[in-house]
Amino acid sequence: xxxxxxxxxxxxxxxxxxxxxxxxxxxxxxxxxxxxxxxxxxxxxxxxxxxxxxxxxxxxxxxxxxxxxxxxxxxxxxxxxxxxxxxxxxxxxxxxxxxxxxxxxxxxxxxxxxxxxxxxxxxxxxxxxxxxxxxxxxxxxxxxxxxxxxxxxxxxxxxxxxxxxxxxxxxxxxxxxxxxxxxxxxxxxxxxxxxxxxxxxxxxxxxxxxxxxxxxxxxxxxxxxxxxxxxxxxxxxxxxxxxxxxxxxxxxxxxxxxxxxxxxxxxxxxxxxxxxxxxxxxxxxxxxxxxxxxxxxxxxxxxxxxxxxxxxxxxxxxxxxxxxxxxxxxxxxxxxxxxxxxxxxxxxxxxxxxxxxxxxxxxxxxxxxxxxxxxxxxxxxxxxxxxxxxxxxxxxxxxxxxxxxxxxxxxxxxxxxxxxxxxxxxxxxxxxxxxxxxxxxxxxxxxxxxxxxxxxxxxxxxxxxxxxxxxxxxxxxxxxxxxxxxxxxxxxxxxxxxxxxxxxxxxxxxxxxxxxxxxxxxxxxxxxxxxxxxxxxxxxxx
Amino acid sequence: xxxxxxxxxxxxxxxxxxxxxxxxxxxxxxxxxxxxxxxxxxxxxxxxxxxxxxxxxxxxxxxxxxxxxxxxxxxxxxxxxxxxxxxxxxxxxxxxxxxxxxxxxxxxxxxxxxxxxxxxxxxxxxxxxxxxxxxxxxxxxxxxxxxxxxxxxxxxxxxxxxxxxxxxxxxxxxxxxxxxxxxxxxxxxxxxxxxxxxxxxxxxxxxxxxxxxxxxxxxxxxxxxxxxxxxxxxxxxxxxxxxxxxxxxxxxxxxxxxxxxxxxxxxxxxxxxxxxxxxxxxxxxxxxxxxxxxxxxxxxxxxxxxxxxxxxxxxxxxxxxxxxxxxxxxxxxxxxxxxxxxxxxxxxxxxxxxxxxxxxxxxxxxxxxxxxxxxxxxxxxxxxxxxxxxxxxxxxxxxxxxxxxxxxxxxxxxxxxxxxxxxxxxxxxxxxxxxxxxxxxxxxxxxxx
Numbered sequence: 001x002x003x004x005x006x007x008x009x010x011x012x013x014x015x016x017x018x019x020x021x022x023x024x025x026x027x028x029x030x031x032x033x034x035x036x037x038x039x040x041x042x043x044x045x046x047x048x049x050x051x052x053x054x055x056x057x058x059x060x061x062x063x064x065x066x067x068x069x070x071x072x073x074x075x076x077x078x079x080x081x082x083x084x085x086x087x088x089x090x091x092x093x094x095x096x097x098x099x100x101x102x103x104x105x106x107x108x109x110x111x112x113x114x115x116x117x118x119x120x121x122x123x124x125x126x127x128x129x130x131x132x133x134x135x136x137x138x139x140x141x142x143x144x145x146x147x148x149x150x151x152x153x154x155x156x157x158x159x160x161x162x163x164x165x166x167x168x169x170x171x172x173x174x175x176x177x178x179x180x181x182x183x184x185x186x187x188x189x190x191x192x193x194x195x196x197x198x199x200x201x202x203x204x205x206x207x208x209x210x211x212x213x214x215x216x217x218x219x220x221x222x223x224x225x226x227x228x229x230x231x232x233x234x235x236x237x238x239x240x241x242x243x244x245x246x247x248x249x250x251x252x253x254x255x256x257x258x259x260x261x262x263x264x265x266x267x268x269x270x271x272x273x274x275x276x277x278x279x280x281x282x283x284x285x286x287x288x289x290x291x292x293x294x295x296x297x298x299x300x301x302x303x304x305x306x307x308x309x310x311x312x313x314x315x316x317x318x319x320x321x322x323x324x325x326x327x328x329x330x331x332x333x334x335x336x337x338x339x340x341x342x343x344x345x346x347x348x349x350x351x352x353x354x355x356x357x358x359x360x361x362x363x364x365x366x367x368x369x370x371x372x373x374x375x376x377x378x379x380x381x382x383x384x385x386x387x388x389x390x391x392x393x394x395x396x397x398x399x400x401x402x403x404x405x406x407x408x409x410x411x412x413x414x415x416x417x418x419x420x421x422x423x424x425x426x427x428x429x430x431x432x433x434x435x436x437x438x439x440x441x442x443x444x445x446x447x448x449x450x451x452x453x454x455x456x457x458x459x460x461x462x463x464x465x466x467x468x469x470x471x472x473x474x475x476x477x478x479x480x481x482x483x484x485x486x487x488x489x490x491x492x493x494x495x496x497x498x499x500x501x502x503x504x505x506x507x508x509x510x511x512x513x514x515x516x517x518x519x520x521x522x523x524x525x526x527x528x529x530x531x532x533x534x535x536x537x538x539x540x541x542x
Numbered sequence: 543x544x545x546x547x548x549x550x551x552x553x554x555x556x557x558x559x560x561x562x563x564x565x566x567x568x569x570x571x572x573x574x575x576x577x578x579x580x581x582x583x584x585x586x587x588x589x590x591x592x593x594x595x596x597x598x599x600x601x602x603x604x605x606x607x608x609x610x611x612x613x614x615x616x617x618x619x620x621x622x623x624x625x626x627x628x629x630x631x632x633x634x635x636x637x638x639x640x641x642x643x644x645x646x647x648x649x650x651x652x653x654x655x656x657x658x659x660x661x662x663x664x665x666x667x668x669x670x671x672x673x674x675x676x677x678x679x680x681x682x683x684x685x686x687x688x689x690x691x692x693x694x695x696x697x698x699x700x701x702x703x704x705x706x707x708x709x710x711x712x713x714x715x716x717x718x719x720x721x722x723x724x725x726x727x728x729x730x731x732x733x734x735x736x737x738x739x740x741x742x743x744x745x746x747x748x749x750x751x752x753x754x755x756x757x758x759x760x761x762x763x764x765x766x767x768x769x770x771x772x773x774x775x776x777x778x779x780x781x782x783x784x785x786x787x788x789x790x791x792x793x794x795x796x797x798x799x800x801x802x803x804x805x806x807x808x809x810x811x812x813x814x815x816x817x818x819x820x821x822x823x824x825x826x827x828x829x830x831x832x833x834x835x836x837x838x839x840x841x842x843x844x845x846x847x848x849x850x851x852x853x854x855x856x857x858x859x860x861x862x863x864x865x866x867x868x869x870x871x872x873x874x875x876x877x878x879x880x881x882x883x884x885x886x887x888x889x890x891x892x893x894x895x896x897x898x899x900x901x902x903x904x905x906x907x908x909x910x911x912x913x914x915x916x917x918x919x920x921x922x923x924x925x926x927x928x929x930x931x932x933x934x935x936x937x938x939x940x941x942x943x944x945x946x947x948x949x950x951x952x953x954x955x956x957x958x959x960x961x962x963x964x965x966x967x968x969x970x971x972x973x974x975x976x977x978x979x980x981x982x983x984x985x986x987x988x989x990x991x
Contacts, residue, residue: 024633031836061839080545342817345772485559496549499617503847511840511872524875535864537878
């Protein structure tokens with residue numbers, strides 16, 4: 001193994017140096033999604049359809065982030081107009097295939113990414129070799145029309161490939177994910193409320209709290225008792241005087257806070273200030289979100305042998321909640337910082353962590369039992385995975401998307417869009433949604449986008465596409481029409497791809513892609529419309 | 543029509559129906575904001591393209607936002623871009639600052655960025671400035687028609703804001719001379735979140751008007767760090783703020799020096815072990831000590847593009863402008879919120895004047911003493927110079943001027959000004975000018991004849 005000249009030592013040094021460079025290069029993003037997230041990105045295989053401004057921007061961000069491999073697909077040649085909106089194409093590429101030309105600069109941006117290109121149109125691939133798409137984790141389809149998207153969506157669903165649609169059109173754009181089901185364990189909500197269980201301490205916590213005395217004469221100790229312990233003790237006192245109940249009315253809650261404040265012995269006791277400020281945690285413990293409740297009630301939680309690991313874990317969670325949990329979820333175990341002696345805090349922390357650990361064990365038992373019952377290997381889900389699930393159980397998310405055939409066939413879309421109208425105000429983002437459908441129908445009929453020709457046809461085209469839009473609105477039963485100004489604007493755009501708008505839409509698309517691939521954070525549940533005229537966005541669940 | 547600009551020319555060369563409609567404050571700003579008001583109309587043809595090519599625009603920062611902004615502006619038709627940045631390229635920049643390569647590490651960001659943009663996009667001139675924004679003369683900034691900010695610090699934003707607002711000229715009635723507005727577009731990002739805003743000093747809130755938008759920095763109480771640490775961050779900050787000064791007295795801590803950082807980490811680890819605290823890592827140590835903000839390509843791309851689009855709208859009025867603040871969050875779906883904040887009418891930096899009421903008998907010296915004690919200007923003044931409508935009332939420097947204006951100190955302020963009005967206060971500590979709106983109490987009424 002080791003060579004006489006120390007060759008493998010050199011290789012090891014090289015490998016170590018490469019690893020250090022990689023950590024250094026990705027440092028700012030590792031801090032967001034961690035090594036496991038980065039690993040998921042590096043394993044992913046992405047296909048980009050159409051290498052215009054939007055597509056190239058989406059891909060640029062993914063390549064910089066270290067995506068595993070990408071394949072760019074485009075049937076066009078580099079045209080003069082590409083030089084005005086696409087950073088990845090330059091004058092020396094004129095007349096050459098777009099996909100091939102883009103791949104070259106992209107590679108320079110990150111030599112760790114495997115970059116390939118197919119010089120053919122997405123539509124021709126869909127036609128001649130739909131199986132081509134099966135190899136990818138994710139397909140990002142940019143600047144494609146409704147008709148082709150419907151076909152692409154069906155192909156992707158057939159092969160269980162995730163689809164992300166992104167399009168920019170003048171000063172507007174949209175992004176839409178399409179897949180059957182995406183389960184997120186690590187949704188990482190912005191604000192997490194720590195679960196202190198002040199309203200329901202478990203036996204070990206109660207025992208631990210007994211060691212502390214709020215009446216102690218040692219003033220140093222007194223002002224370093226963590227606020228959670230203060231609250232637990234005051235709860236006990238309250239309960240003993242109120243037949244076991246916790247403060248419920250506004251008056252009682254106010255009395256409770258006064259009771260907490262009365263335990264203060266000196267002015268500078270920050271821990272008591274913290275306790276008063278945190279008192280509401282006693283009667284308003286963190287509640288379960290409607291999303292999580294819905295997951296527990298979801299039909300997929302009635303597992304069978306074909307169920308995914310995620311749903312097996314949900315089924316185990318349900319059993320836990322119904323038995324050992326007594327209605328509570330597994331304890332997360334994290335506690336906020338509290339003004340306290342280090343020793344008290346560490347011991348308190350260990351108490352919470354021990355309870356979290358024992359909840360994990362209980363859930364684990366259910367997992368193994370369910371797997372056995374389903375005739376599957378009981379050890380197929382690791383304890384580490386179960387622990388990860390338990391820690392994040394309050395923040396689970398499941399997203400499901402309607403097929404594009406259904407949505408773009410405009411079934412029920414009118415009724416759904418209608419619901420947004422009262423909230424839109426001056427925003428006419430729902431009308432932008434309609435205009436996208438209208439311009440595609442115009443293109444089907446006339447072989448070009450409205451206003452794509454010389455200025456003189458803009459007025460004529462506006463009349464035609466306006467008529468299409470109004471007809472559509474009527475067909476789907478939408479009250480709000482499309483304003484004349486907006487119809488005109490769409491014709492003014494001439495179907496053009498503006499770099500800045502492509503960068504926003506492509507940027508959002510790349511971000512959604514990262515969330516889908518890493519399974520962290522929550523992808524957008526619906527069609528996102530970007531309105532660069534008013535600088536607003538709206539998400540329509542259609 | 544130049545074929546290259548086909549797609550954006552649909553916007554620039556065609557009239558629109560949703561252009562600067564409802565964009566406050568309206569057509570007057572159009573004439574001010576960019577010297578030549580070019581209304582989109584039939585006479586346009588090539589004028590707007592040439593106008594953009596020569597439009598003098600400054601990008602501050604050539605990092606995560608700056609690189610994207612340079613690309614976006616160049617691909618929007620801006621042909622005369624300056625960029626300033628004091629940093630050199632680091633390996634950790636490469637996950638998002640796409641103009642830089644491994645072999646560029648160590649070189650000045652502004653210079654490499656300028657080269658790369660000009661290489662790839664023909665016809666644009668990007669002039670780099672490698673240095674600090676504070677080292678440029680105020681006249682440097684006056685030349686630009688628009689300033690786009692891709693900064694990562696409060697202090698830098700504050701500085702540029704003061705400079706831009708110092709160009710404002712108000713008349714005695716507090717009315718703004720529109721031609722003195724220096725528009726700014728400001729972008730910021732952190733992880734999946736960011737913001738883009740348009741600042742028209744004197745109209746929309748300036749950076750100082752909305753200082754409350756920025757959350758305060760996290761600091762830990764000294765007693766926690768020294769006596770009762772509970773988290774890994776406490777241990778790290780103790781070593782950073784207290785132990786370094788004790789153990790390595792006289793040595794200035796350099797976070798980019800690997801030996802310094804390693805020492806910091808090892809000491810923090812030791813301390814954590816003493817207190818049974820787990821979780822101190824080298825990565826966390828760096829993060830806490832350098833106040834590292836997580837950053838990714840996508841958010842920077844989104845925010846920069848929104849900012850650049852606003853710059854294009856400001857320059858050409860080709861569409862409605864952002865009025866005036868857009869926040870973006872991409873963690874849970876995509877959420878944006880666009881809001882029109884209002885300026886602070888007595889803002890220290892952009893308003894016609896911070897109101898001060900004095901007795902009519904007050905002397906200039908007494909007035910200056912009063913300013914120094916005013917809580918609103920705490921720490922912002924040291925040796926203020928005062929002028930009124932272009933006349934120097936008292937100048938602290940140079941010695942010749944100081945001697946000439948010294949007698950004024952004993953004169954009554956009211957006699958020097960003639961009536962209530964706005965004084966301009968300059969000070970070494972101020973980046974721009976402090977306008978003070980002086981009102982007098984107990985003004986003696988003229989004797990009846």
